[in-house]
Amino acid sequence: MSAAADVRALPEVHRRPVGRATIGDQLRRHARTQGARVAVVSYDGGSRRETTYGELDRRANGVAHHLVGLGVRRGDRVAVMARNGVDVVAVYYGALKAGAAFTGVNVLHGRDEVAAQLEHAEPAVVVAGPEYVDLLGPITTGVSGRIVLGRAEGWTALPDVVAGPDHEPDVDVDEHDLAMLVYTSGTESTPKGVMIPHRNYLISTAPAWSWGLRTGPDDTWLFAMPFFTIAGLGSMTTLTMMGATLVLPDSLDPARALELIASERVTVVAQTPTFYLALARDPGFGPAAVGTVRRAMTYGGQVSPAAVDAWADAADGVVWGTYWGQSELSQLGSVGWFSRLEDIPDADPSWIGTPVTHLETRIVRPDGADAAPGETGELWCRSPSVMLGYFKEPERTEAVFSDDGWLRTGDIVRSDAAGNLFFADRARDMIKSGGFNVSSQEVERVLHSHPDVLRAAVVGRPDEYWSEAVTAFVIVRSPVAPAALVAYCRERLASYKTPKTVHVVESFPVDGQGKVLKRELRRVDVPDV
Numbered sequence: 001m002s003a004a005a006d007v008r009a010l011p012e013v014h015r016r017p018v019g020r021a022t023i024g025d026q027l028r029r030h031a032r033t034q035g036a037r038v039a040v041v042s043y044d045g046g047s048r049r050e051t052t053y054g055e056l057d058r059r060a061n062g063v064a065h066h067l068v069g070l071g072v073r074r075g076d077r078v079a080v081m082a083r084n085g086v087d088v089v090a091v092y093y094g095a096l097k098a099g100a101a102f103t104g105v106n107v108l109h110g111r112d113e114v115a116a117q118l119e120h121a122e123p124a125v126v127v128a129g130p131e132y133v134d135l136l137g138p139i140t141t142g143v144s145g146r147i148v149l150g151r152a153e154g155w156t157a158l159p160d161v162v163a164g165p166d167h168e169p170d171v172d173v174d175e176h177d178l179a180m181l182v183y184t185s186g187t188e189s190t191p192k193g194v195m196i197p198h199r200n201y202l203i204s205t206a207p208a209w210s211w212g213l214r215t216g217p218d219d220t221w222l223f224a225m226p227f228f229t230i231a232g233l234g235s236m237t238t239l240t241m242m243g244a245t246l247v248l249p250d251s252l253d254p255a256r257a258l259e260l261i262a263s264e265r266v267t268v269v270a271q272t273p274t275f276y277l278a279l280a281r282d283p284g285f286g287p288a289a290v291g292t293v294r295r296a297m298t299y300g301g302q303v304s305p306a307a308v309d310a311w312a313d314a315a316d317g318v319v320w321g322t323y324w325g326q327s328e329l330s331q332l333g334s335v336g337w338f339s340r341l342e343d344i345p346d347a348d349p350s351w352i353g354t355p356v357t358h359l360e361t362r363i364v365r366p367d368g369a370d371a372a373p374g375e376t377g378e379l380w381c382r383s384p385s386v387m388l389g390y391f392k393e394p395e396r397t398e399a400v401f402s403d404d405g406w407l408r409t410g411d412i413v414r415s416d417a418a419g420n421l422f423f424a425d426r427a428r429d430m431i432k433s434g435g436f437n438v439s440s441q442e443v444e445r446v447l448h449s450h451p452d453v454l455r456a457a458v459v460g461r462p463d464e465y466w467s468e469a470v471t472a473f474v475i476v477r478s479p480v481a482p483a484a485l486v487a488y489c490r491e492r493l494a495s496y497k498t499p500k501t502v503h504v505v506e507s508f509p510v511d512g513q514g515k516v517l518k519r520e521l522r523r524v525d526v527p528d529v
Helices: 023-033 053-069 086-097 111-121 130-139 158-162 198-212 230-242 254-263 273-281 305-314 394-400 440-448 482-492
Strands: 038-044 047-052 077-081 101-104 125-128 145-148 178-184 192-197 220-223 245-248 268-271 295-298 319-324 334-338 360-364 376-382 407-415 421-426 430-433 436-439 453-463 467-476 501-504
Touching: 023 053, 023 086, 023 198, 023 230, 038 053, 038 086, 047 053, 047 086, 053 086, 053 145, 053 158, 077 086, 077 111, 077 130, 086 101, 086 158, 086 230, 101 230, 111 130, 111 178, 125 130, 130 145, 145 158, 178 198, 178 230, 192 198, 198 230, 220 230, 220 254, 230 245, 254 273, 268 273, 273 295, 273 305, 360 407, 394 407, 430 453, 430 467, 436 440, 440 453, 440 467, 440 482, 467 482, 482 501
Parallel strands: 038 245, 077 101, 077 125, 101 178, 125 145, 220 245, 220 268, 268 295, 295 319, 467 501
Antiparallel strands: 038 047, 178 192, 319 334, 360 376, 376 407, 407 421, 430 436, 453 467
């Protein structure tokens, strides 16, 4: 048979679960080969719950059978709005086993934001944490099924769902099928649904994690990245595919996190720079609390020097990993390792490591030519992990790809002769605050809707705790207190999008065309408030 043979001509064994390769199939294989191994340790209200790979697979199968019974078909979507927990992991794998794609809904969003995503995603089934039933109830009446992670009137209870058949469902699923629909605001005014197939994780993202992030089945991760983000959903997928153990905390309170790191003998932590600093400042921080940690992964900004020093003293031999990625790349793009900040190339805190093994990169100048080492340009990528495109948006999909198939990331970087990448700026002023992406334009639109605001400009300013603090500068029509503008935004935006400070100014720095020079605003000397 030639290498170009149609997959449909292959022996049936390669098209059935025994020979095919999907994310759900890997969970089934774990259940057979290491069924007693702990997959997830979850905490809810202080109670500890262990779930083995065998049990997780059985629960996922129960979910899959229920979804198929509801009429969920290959290619449908299952939307979940819930906080991290082992039940969400079971629903995720159940959706994939049923041939559907999983989409997470941001638990920080308000009703309008949630309704907009569900209208766009058109899920066949919606799954909710009990605390979100009242919000979701009125806007999910048309879906085929509604499942609650607990019990609520008018919703099917997950305990009843997972009590169903526990064997593998007979569903035709292919590695090219959609596994995830991840919504990311990016820099545009409306979110984009990034389509990621099973294949991306099987042949690219998971191997890159193994080689690039040094991940393996002996890892125990303190896992606090929310499943509605690519960082959370993607990491959970890779770690469970590799057979590692996830510890899902019931709180990100520093004292509680330190308690769990010690009691669960956590070896890897992956969180934002603000998290590490908060733990280092806690009175309980020290070798007894974090001495088992071997790798500290960070993303969304530069970790504080104070945090690096504190962790070096408390966790002997701990190594820091900084990584960059985006949803369009199925998460992972580059990785770098250091023990002290002095290890970072050129002592440049903008360093984001080197490309992972499956990633080809170009740095492209505005004139379309490749940048030389030391020159900045837009990072273009090519990899088996690149998304299929944006859901229902062919024009936006076409715009983000070059004619010869390179993904335009929208991020401005430079490289050195050794291949190190250094992050220079976000092409459209994306703000990274506390690990979340914030569109400056979205915040500006809210401020512009205030009757007393004439103009607004929003930037991310360096902040030791948030990495970048969402900061607004406004020119007003009539006097208004900055605190009142913060409150106005808080009523209309998710908490992480709300400006930390608002500064009333007489004018903005502008270029010759009248465009606001945001790079200047980031450097403006403003009083601490």
